[in-house]
Amino acid sequence: MLYGNESISHYTKSNIAIWMLMAFQAGLLNIGGFMACHRFVSHVTGFATFFGYELSQKEQAHHAVGMLVVPLFFLFGAMLSGQLVDIRLKLHKKPKYYITFGLIFLLCAFVAFGGLLGFFGVFGEPLESSRDYTLLILLCLICGIQNGTITTVSRSVIRTTHLTGITTDLGIGLIRLLNRHKLDEPMGNEFDAILMRTGIIFHFGLGSVLGAFVFSAFGHGGFLIPVVTSGVLFWTMFYFQVWKSKTA
Template sequence: MARGFSYKKCKKNRAMALLCIIKAEKFLVMLLREKSQRSFQMNRQLGSSLAVVAGTVNVLGFLQFGYYCANMTGNASSLALKINALDVRSAFLCFALIASFVLGAIVCTVLVNMGRRKGWGAVYAFSLVLEAAILVTLGIKSAWFAQAGVPDGGATLVLSFVMGLQNATVTRISGSVVRTTHVTGMLTDLGIEISDWLESFYHHVDDEYLDVIKKRLWLHAQIVFCFIVGGILGAVGYMHCKKYILFIVAIILVALAAPGIIENARTSARKT
């Protein structure tokens, strides 16, 4: 009886380990392949995961500081309004938010280009790890500032930098098909695809092209939905576990990046 139980338990553990390996390989391939090499499923999985992160961070930034760290359209409009009102301080903050977002995109590109020169396969994993490290650091810093009763003014710029870093990462790896922080662009694509799909009921459309339309429609709809879900999670997390929410987001990012980091380490070890 004990042997049978032990055998079943061992078999179950092996199955769990195999499932973990398969999942890790999927995440690895998701970070290795770029642009035309990527499948619809890869873009959907990566885009959905990062859209949840982006939605969470964006809502946290608004609840904590009153600014949407990923909404550069809104920040650019606010900049124009503040300049018109001669509100120099607020105008500078809006400009700094935009500059931080752009800087995040620049850093992502620098990391990707550096990784390619070194021959690393999963060059985008480093951007996700950097994003996680920044969020952990910000979480510790914000907790300390809150305990000391000191306002943490620079955190909103850091969150904007993180959003620029993430958006550039997913935009480059997907060949501009996915943009997790740019919901306006996603909704525009969604509207175009809905129109093309509806037109297929009245006019003949090639089956292969119709399949592409349906996949892209589902992709962009799911990313927008995941961004909203992330926002809800951010609001709930802010109310109930404010001190830990950034750490939870960082863990998600590390889980996504871990297979790529391991692969890069193996590549470096083989070269030495």
């Protein structure tokens, strides 16, 4: 599944488990970023909105610069995953999933332990100091790497860090399913895609709900859950791509 030049785009049980875990992880990161810094981190739309708002507030115009800079790291994360996965797939080389997932794991660990050691200040403090923007940058970088990787390996079918595209695709898929008797074209994997999209929305929501309780109770310690989930994903990729390929 995860070795050779293959993409993890097929509706196999193992691939679906990976997608759902990544959606769950994204929900946790998003609610964690919001509760820590009062900004969502898994999609860029909110930063564009806050940029416009902050720019209109003369006494807070300096925050507009931050709202412009932070999402650039989401872009950088997507570019990084593109270099490690997308370009290598197009060149028929072995995609380095284990490196992108390893980066996510290390960044999540840095966020969690850095927060517990006080590097990012008090959990939930107003977004004012450079340490708050540093936390936002790291979380956006994580989400950019994750979204870029899963977008590439799913052939642009799946997004796990935000739900707008998935919800749109789900709506279109449901209408296709309801009108399947009128359509001449085969449905193919449409039913599987509907279940997959529903699962991603559910698991993202589950991560957000669980995260709200955990972050309320443990502050920065809540980021230890993404450390565990990203660690599972990293060691899975490392096992299949590096360890098993060497012993095969």
